[in-house]
Amino acid sequence: MCSMPASAGRHWDGSSRITRHHRPVQIAGNSPSRLLRAGQSGRCRQCGNRIDLYQRADQRPIALHPAELATTHVPESCRWHLSSGIAFPHGDGSPWCRIPHVVLCPRRTPLCRPGPRLEAIRRQLAIHTRRLTDTGAFTPSPPPTSSEATDIDTDSPSRPVVQMLLCRYLAEQAVEHIRCVAQTRHRHRCAQPVLTPTNPAGAWRLLPTGPHRAQLTLRDALMAVYDLGHLPYSEQLRWRAQCCPQHAATAYAADLAVAEWQPFDPLLHAAHIRTRPPQPPARQLRGR
Template identity: 75%
Template sequence: MCSTPASAGRYWDGSARIIRHPRPLRVAATSPSRLLRAGQTGRCRQCGNRIDLYQRADQRPIALHPAELAAADVPEPCRWHLSSGIAHPHGDGSAWCRLPHAVLCPARTPTCRTGHCLETMRRQLAVRTRRLIDTGAFTPTSPATSPPDVGSPARPVVQILLCRYLAEHAVERIRCVAQTRHRHRCTHPVLDPTGPAGIWRLLPTGPRRSQLALPDVLMAVYDLGHLPYSEQLRWRAQRCPAHAAAPGAADLALAQWQPFDPLLHAAHIRTGLPHPPARRLGDR
């Protein structure tokens, strides 16, 4: 007796086989945020507790507490809400809100007046931090030290669209944040080796948020102001040239630009221009 082989569209018993075709993920052109929520959960570098990273309306990142809280327990200046993936610094009229992690972080001073409920949560997070440290699962970050004035800065100050930002990595190591077709983060740098690049300049520090800054101090700035407007937008979005031309590609990470402040980021101010790399013997 010969068995009848099952067709490609059915199982051995004759039932229909359900074939699921993967759908390519695209971001709508009208979406206010390109950041995918997958993978945007991290841990605070100072206390080790969980945080959720979001973008603000000005594209700056903010770390929020992962759980919603009753708006009645949160002071009005500390209330945040989410809309279309963007974090906004006020309530939305509902009975619930989100809270910046900086308010609850046991390693920081609260930025607003906290009540009994928030103080209880701070103590719970402090106990969790101590438990992580005791078990060796977390080590607090040490304060940053000023790097020597040789070579390329580890965290340079970059000027984009007349605004200064502190980069997370050296200029050559700033990595594209877009998602590839294989759903991994792009490995290409933002710096285009075949295109125009920025120019290192000595520019005045200038007071930004406080008059205590010294306006006469000159610091090394990677200036992109001479580049076309579209090129500066590509740098601020932290995308490589290939993904800058693909508006439908999503982001797998936040752009790691911090608005530069001369007082907060004094340890990263360089008073001398980076030296070019030494040539090897035989190079011309």
């Protein structure tokens, strides 16, 4: 018995030899969002349930519940819809909508009056949080400690206030540790920092707090702000997009993470207000 020779296009068992090459993913130049949807699902730090991260029209991030809900079950003030990867805070005329996770999070106070359907979802998420906690798969984030509250007295703020584009933002980490959010050719997040020695940097300044809702308590207070307002407009846009100079110059570079800026609020972020700018490192004396 002689075996039949395998054809050039197939293996010995008859399976195809054709290998499909993955097409590179690029962001269109006219796209309003540079954020790739792949890998943008996360877990709520408060309850451990799954969330989907999106960008708003002002590039601020928002966590939405991963499932769509009927608009009849969601109050009008809590309805969101997606268009071209951007989340908008209103309905789009369809019978379905998305809802922010903070409305359903069992460890937070709902922003609107939930109906029976939303209350049922909150109970389901609470049960899931309890199961994750009992099995050790999730540990709720601890409340701010006294050491975090006194971070304003240290010389290296872990979460500085940054001013750019005539707005103030609270950073998630120190200025020198802010990392680029763009995707590399190897489909990993870029490891380069936003602050580079070859580009002009900001300056620490003592500026008025300028509160909108706390004028009675913080009217005359001064705070240390990492000011980028003197930089060119293109540099401030690069910082706002949280990109290194190389990826900021690439129009089709996609983002693998959401920019981590939070709009600064003097009341909500009072623990991170510091009244003295960090001191530069002392120069070493020659001959010692």
